[in-house]
Amino acid sequence: MNHPKGLTVDDRGNIYIADTMNMAIRKISDAGVTTIAGGKWGRGSHVDGASEDAKFSNDFDVLYIGSSCSLLVIDRGNQAIREIQLHFDDCAYQYGSGFPLGVAVLVAAGFFGYMLALLQRRVGMIVSPENHHRKSLSETYQIIQATFNPNRR
Known part of the structure; x- marks a missing residue:
């Protein structure tokens, strides 16, 4: 193949x-x-x-x-x-021959895909070049609030 x-x-x-x-x-x-x-x-x-x-x-x-x-x-x-x-x-599936292989493969593929998504998310957070520039939501809100103060001239 x-x-x-x-x-x-x-x-x-x-x-x-x-x-x-x-x-x-x-x-x-x-x-x-x-x-x-x-x-x-x-x-x-x-x-x-x-x-x-x-x-x-x-x-x-x-x-x-x-x-x-x-x-x-x-x-x-x-x-x-x-x-x-x-x-x-x-x-034609022969009933009574045990657990269908297709269901087992589907469950295993779903689990494997979920684990890969979690791993990719975790690695992306660790390796991200922008990781040190991240700010919390409260820091962002304070910056926006100070920038758009209507009383300031």
Whole structure:
């Protein structure tokens, strides 16, 4: 893979990865077999059609939509949103087989994103070159009040 960007998981545990520089969607089955689920390896463009004929730019992401058994492709480079229908076998979840992997990945991604946002905020406050110029709200208010005093001539 070359610059994998986005990833999503279907109900069966298959993983779909946006392989952006190869302009293809890779599918990794629960058995570990990797295939191309959409796009043509190394051939970018904007072409709608069957998954093997579809073409994407080098800036796209994928999202699994369980209700329609499809992948949603957000192609930023071509300014398009497209849908790829998956085989029913990839969508039919076998109930009773345990906790769905998609929910676990979604929760983990949300937690990871939240932690990254907190870390970025903390690092930004420490590293900020303007950190020593910050004033409290009360200092700012006093400066504004003194500057705009109507009795002063």
